[in-house]
Amino acid sequence: MGFAIQKTLSLLLLIVIGLLLKNKLKSKEHKQAVKTLILTIALPTVIFSALMKLHVQSSLLVLPLLVMLFNLVFLVLLNFTLPWYGIKKGSAEMRTYMMLIPSLAPGLSCFPFITEYLGEEALAKAALADVGNKISVLFLSYMLAMHWFYKYNKQVKHNRKDKIKSLLLDMVNEPINLVMIGALTLLAFNVYMEDLPLFFQDSLSLLGNLMTPLILLFIGIAVIFNLPQFKSIGKLLVFRSGMTFCLSALLIAIAPSMGNTAILLAVVFPQSACSFWPFAHISLVEMMGQKQKEITGKETTPIFNGTLATNILAFSLPFSTIIILSIFSVNQVFPLAFTNAANLLLIGLCFIGVSLLPRMYRLIVKKKNPLEVRKRRLLVAVRKREI
Numbered sequence: 001m002g003f004a005i006q007k008t009l010s011l012l013l014l015i016v017i018g019l020l021l022k023n024k025l026k027s028k029e030h031k032q033a034v035k036t037l038i039l040t041i042a043l044p045t046v047i048f049s050a051l052m053k054l055h056v057q058s059s060l061l062v063l064p065l066l067v068m069l070f071n072l073v074f075l076v077l078l079n080f081t082l083p084w085y086g087i088k089k090g091s092a093e094m095r096t097y098m099m100l101i102p103s104l105a106p107g108l109s110c111f112p113f114i115t116e117y118l119g120e121e122a123l124a125k126a127a128l129a130d131v132g133n134k135i136s137v138l139f140l141s142y143m144l145a146m147h148w149f150y151k152y153n154k155q156v157k158h159n160r161k162d163k164i165k166s167l168l169l170d171m172v173n174e175p176i177n178l179v180m181i182g183a184l185t186l187l188a189f190n191v192y193m194e195d196l197p198l199f200f201q202d203s204l205s206l207l208g209n210l211m212t213p214l215i216l217l218f219i220g221i222a223v224i225f226n227l228p229q230f231k232s233i234g235k236l237l238v239f240r241s242g243m244t245f246c247l248s249a250l251l252i253a254i255a256p257s258m259g260n261t262a263i264l265l266a267v268v269f270p271q272s273a274c275s276f277w278p279f280a281h282i283s284l285v286e287m288m289g290q291k292q293k294e295i296t297g298k299e300t301t302p303i304f305n306g307t308l309a310t311n312i313l314a315f316s317l318p319f320s321t322i323i324i325l326s327i328f329s330v331n332q333v334f335p336l337a338f339t340n341a342a343n344l345l346l347i348g349l350c351f352i353g354v355s356l357l358p359r360m361y362r363l364i365v366k367k368k369n370p371l372e373v374r375k376r377r378l379l380v381a382v383r384k385r386e387i
Contacts (some may be wrong), residue, residue, distance in 0.1 A: 070270055074101065082094050093308055108317060113268065142281050145303070149288060153300045239355040246345055248266050260339055273320040274312055
């Protein structure tokens with residue numbers, strides 16, 4: 001069994017262990033405690049360590065810029081395409097999808113395969129590209145989440161200056177943002193990880209090692225099985241994968257001189273699972289809503305669906321792992337399958353078509369027999385009332 005497959009199975013096993021712990025850690029306080037450990041210790045430590053190891057070459061700065069562009073393009077696409085998948089425009093579910101679907105978590109789902117199939121040099125480039133993703137998920141997603149909170153909760157009194165001040169204070173008070181400010185300050189004075197005392201480096205390493213198991217255990221503990229929701233998530237993950245193949249094809253067509261390793265990197269990196277960091281912002285917004293309720297005694301408008309966010313994370317990891325492993329496996333037998341722009345475009349369009357099949361089926365049935373559709377809707381409504 002290859003190293004990459006063993007790594008994947010070990011990650012999925014942690015989610016299974018989390019599922020087995022659901023009955024032991026079923027109270028809200030238990031889940032909140034695990035989430036607090038992740039958001040205040042594990043994630044900030046990993047971010048600090050990653051930033052302190054950065055020695056950026058100017059010639060490779062295009063990589064994080066491309067990933068940031070990918071995140072932004074996907075965010076815009078989702079704003080127009082989500083209603084086609086039955087997601088109500090302007091709903092908490094739509095905002096949740098828009099936070100998570102464009103994000104990437106290559107460390108969990110992609111880096112082990114890059115190491116195994118493409119080598120250390122490709123991994124270094126992928127890590128640099130991930131800097132652009134981190135800027136998107138840590139800063140841009142945070143600002144978007146705060147914008148939505150104030151937009152849909154106008155009863156929270158603030159003027160524009162107060163809003164900006166509040167955003168800045170929230171950013172400074174968050175452990176993740178504090179460590180980023182600290183790391184960037186040290187980097188400005190040319191202080192890197194290797195310049196720090198060895199005992200401090202060891203402590204960071206030990207704390208950082210907590211992140212992956214804690215996140216995967218939390219996913220298993222917090223996931224709530226909801227078949228209709230999983231169907232909706234599955235369709236959108238297939239769409240995400242198909243659109244990513246199309247964007248990779250466009251990049252390869254624009255830069256045809258890329259080598260096979262660079263092409264495969266451009267194909268597999270954006271197929272990574274959804275990131276946990278936007279979930280951290282979602283959790284922060286939910287806590288802000290609870291705090292506002294304690295102050296005013298009034299409910300705030302729900303901005304996100306926390307259960308949906310957890311299920312997206314739970315579903316996207318195995319989905320992305322299967323896609324990435326399939327790309328590398330097929331490439332060993334058919335080298336042109338995922339390195340040719342035309343083939344990638346065709347694969348992407350097929351994925352998008354598959355994701356739209358349930359929608360097209362409903363439209364056809366509705367057109368052919370509208371009376372039958374009305375009867376079914378009436379029957380569903382009656383059953384809901386009986387329940």
